[in-house]
Amino acid sequence: MAKIVAVVTTAKDEVGGGAPIFIQPDPERMKKTAFLLEKLLDAAAHELNETVYLIVDRHPENG
Amino acid sequence: MIVHWIHAHRDLAVVLLGTSFGLGARLLMLRADYRQYPAYPHGMIAHLALGLIAGALGSVAVPALYHNNYTAITFLSLAAQQFREVRNMERNSLEAIDRTELVSRGPAYIEGVAVVFEGRNYLAIFAALATTLTAFAAGWWAGIAAGLVSLGVVSRFMRGKSVSHIAKVEEAPIRLEGPNVYVGEVYMMNVGLEEDRDVIRSRGIGILLTPKNGNGRVTIANMGQRQAILYDASVRLGVYRDDGEPALVPLAKLNLETGQLAVLVLPRERDASKAVRAIENVPLLEGAIRLPTVANRRSAEGG
Incomplete structure (x- = not known):
């Protein structure tokens, strides 16, 4: 199953829970952080909506 | 002598x-x-x-x-x-x-x-x-x-038989609506980063496989057969990706309603007719071939 390994957002009230959350001041910074996290974690960045990006790991060996 | x-x-x-x-x-x-x-x-x-x-x-x-x-x-x-x-x-x-x-x-x-x-x-x-x-x-x-x-x-x-025996292979347009990527009418995936979307827009080729009958429909739905299609297409056309780029992965998704298989490939060489030919020539895997119509006919005859 795919796993959310990080959440990047500009609206901190919209998110919460287990994965690390990166709160960013503006959309530009949010996109940049999502880009970096995608490369760092080898996990795909997905745009949930304008204010939330999910970093999702699909490697089967990571469960 | x-x-x-x-x-x-x-x-x-x-x-x-x-x-x-x-x-x-x-x-x-x-x-x-x-x-x-x-x-x-x-x-x-x-x-x-x-x-x-x-x-x-x-x-x-x-x-x-x-x-x-x-x-x-x-x-x-x-x-x-x-x-x-x-x-x-x-x-x-x-x-x-x-x-x-x-x-x-x-x-x-x-x-x-x-x-x-x-x-x-x-x-x-x-x-x-x-x-x-x-x-x-x-x-x-x-x-x-x-x-x-x-x-x-x-x-x-x-x-052996190849994909062209069971399905019609043709190019289909790639459409991006915000983060969502479609090939023809089939939803493929959500791509978050603008950089990746640009690559898909400029590099991607969409291919639509329309099964010719019920048997073909079940065969191309097989996950192993789909991976074989992606692999062969990548070998023949090259692949525009690297390790650590999970968004740029070639992908195949089914249209559940029609049984069509939509394929998104990111080749080195962007030539749609070559991609169509490469996919037409993918061998049908013995483990993927299903003949439900034959099996049903036989069991009906057998009583």
């Missing part, structure tokens, strides 16, 4: 004839799979050596039987055991290589290739057996003729 030698050593000469036809059959079949494996000289030598052994085993059994040595047939069972090992060997080495591929073959494809390699050795035995048997029973020319016929049979057997 040669004729004299052949008459003096009839058994040996016949065995040699059979062996060479067996090896010839294996050689003929080795040429067909340049695309899959093995592409390098040592892999080829391993298979030619096994082909030679297969040919020798097939042809040696015949003179032994002619001299009332019936236990010689157990020899062939030894061969069968040996070639089952070939299948394991192929599977293991392909699985090891698969982990280093940017686009993997997938277990179903590997199993298909391994089974084919085992089967081809049996076909080499068969060609050698047929040649030697006929040469013994009806003379030289008949033996050579039987060898040629068996080469023909073997090359017919070897030619």
Whole structure:
């Protein structure tokens, strides 16, 4: 199953829970952080909506 | 001189004839799979050596039987055991290589290739057996003729079906709506980063496979078959991706309503007609072929 390994957002009230959350001041910074996290974690960045990006790991060996 | 030698050593000469036809059959079949494996000289030598052994085993059994040595047939069972090992060997080495591929073959494809390699050795035995048997029973020319016929049979057997037999393959437009990527009407995936979207927009080719009947629909829905399509397309066209770029992965998704399969590939060489041809030529995996219409008809007839 795919796993959310990080959440990047500009609206901190919209998110919460287990994965690390990166709160960013503006959309530009949010996109940049999502880009970096995608490369760092080898996990795909997905745009949930304008204010939330999910970093999702699909490697089967990571469960 | 040669004729004299052949008459003096009839058994040996016949065995040699059979062996060479067996090896010839294996050689003929080795040429067909340049695309899959093995592409390098040592892999080829391993298979030619096994082909030679297969040919020798097939042809040696015949003179032994002619001299009332019936236990010689157990020899062939030894061969069968040996070639089952070939299948394991192929599977293991392909699985090891698969982990280093940017686009993997997938277990179903590997199993298909391994089974084919085992089967081809049996076909080499068969060609050698047929040649030697006929040469013994009806003379030289008949033996050579039987060898040629068996080469023909073997090359017919070897030619499996391809995707073009079960589905119509055509290009389909790629559409991006915000982060969502569509091929034709089929939703493919959500791509978060603008950079990745640009790559997909400029590099991607969308292909739509429309199954020709119910059997084809089930076959292209098979995950192993889909991975084989992606792998072959990536091999033939190159692949625009790297490790650590999970968004740029070639993808195949079904349209559940129509049974169509939408494929998104990111080739090095952006040529849609080549991509269509590459996918048309993807072999149908033995493990993926389903014939539900035949099975239903049979069970209806059976009562």
